[in-house]
Amino acid sequence: MTTDPVRAVPVLMPDAGPPLDYYLVLPRPDDRSLNTTVEGIVVEEFTRHHDFTTTGLDSAGWTPAVGWWSSAALSRGMRTDPEMLTRVLPTSRREAEDVHRALGGWQLPAEKVLRTHFLDHQPIATAPPLRLGPAQPPDGFHERRVYRILFAKDLRAEQVASLRTAWRTPAGGTAASAATGRLDEYGDQFTWDLRRVGHSLAWCLDVTALLRTDATAALGSTLSELTNVLRRHGLIPVTTERFA
Structure with a gap:
C-alpha cells in the first residue's frame, strides 16, 4: 500500500x-x-x-x-x-x-x-437512501452521494488534533465539526466532516462524493480507508449509511 x-x-x-x-x-x-x-x-x-x-x-x-x-x-x-x-x-x-x-x-x-x-x-438493517441536500449534482458532475459512517467509543483531544493536522482542516470551522478533509482525485471530489453524535460515546463521519467519472471503486476505497484512519485512532466502526 x-x-x-x-x-x-x-x-x-x-x-x-x-x-x-x-x-x-x-x-x-x-x-x-x-x-x-x-x-x-x-x-x-x-x-x-x-x-x-x-x-x-x-x-x-x-x-x-x-x-x-x-x-x-x-x-x-x-x-x-x-x-x-x-x-x-x-x-x-x-x-x-x-x-x-x-x-x-x-x-x-x-x-x-x-x-x-x-x-x-x-x-444490519438497511433502508433506501434518504435524500439530504440538493437532488441534482453541481454542474460538471453526474452524481452526488452522501454517506454517514457511525463509530462507537470516544476520541481524545490529541487524537482529534492529529486528524485535523493529517486532513489539513482549516483553522476555525464550525462548532459542530471536530475535523474536516477534502480529496480531489481524477475529477471526482470527496469531502468529509467528523462530528460527535448525541450525548453518548459516539462519532460520525459524513462523506460527500461528487462524481465526474465512473470510478466507483475509488469511492469504495475512499470510504474504506477513511474508516480505517478513524479505527487506527481508536474508534470502532458500527455501520455505513447512505443519505443521497
Whole structure:
C-alpha cells in the first residue's frame, strides 16, 4: 500500500483486497495482572451492498483457552456495552500476530483461513437512501452521494488534533465539526466532516462524493480507508449509511 500524506489515507493497490479488522480485548480491570495484559483477539469484516452501505458483520474471537469461536453477540457488545467498550482496542494485523504468538497461539492464520471461523453472521438493517441536500449534482458532475459512517467509543483531544493536522482542516470551522478533509482525485471530489453524535460515546463521519467519472471503486476505497484512519485512532466502526 502507498499513503497519501494529504489525507493520511492508505491507498490500496489494484490487486489488494480489503483487509480484515483486528481488535485486542483486555481483561476486566479486576482481572488484570502483570502477566495478563490481553485476554484475546477479535477479527471482523463488514458485508456491504453494491453502493458500499453496510448489510451485516462477520466476526470471530480467539482466546488461548478456547481457540477460535464466532458470536454475533460479541460484536454487538463491542459497540453497545460501556464496559466492553473500555476493554476493546482496534489494532493492526501485525500487532495481533505478536499477541497471538505471545499468548501461545503460534502463527496467526491467513485471512482466508480466518474467514472460515465466521459462523454467526449479524445482519444490519438497511433502508433506501434518504435524500439530504440538493437532488441534482453541481454542474460538471453526474452524481452526488452522501454517506454517514457511525463509530462507537470516544476520541481524545490529541487524537482529534492529529486528524485535523493529517486532513489539513482549516483553522476555525464550525462548532459542530471536530475535523474536516477534502480529496480531489481524477475529477471526482470527496469531502468529509467528523462530528460527535448525541450525548453518548459516539462519532460520525459524513462523506460527500461528487462524481465526474465512473470510478466507483475509488469511492469504495475512499470510504474504506477513511474508516480505517478513524479505527487506527481508536474508534470502532458500527455501520455505513447512505443519505443521497
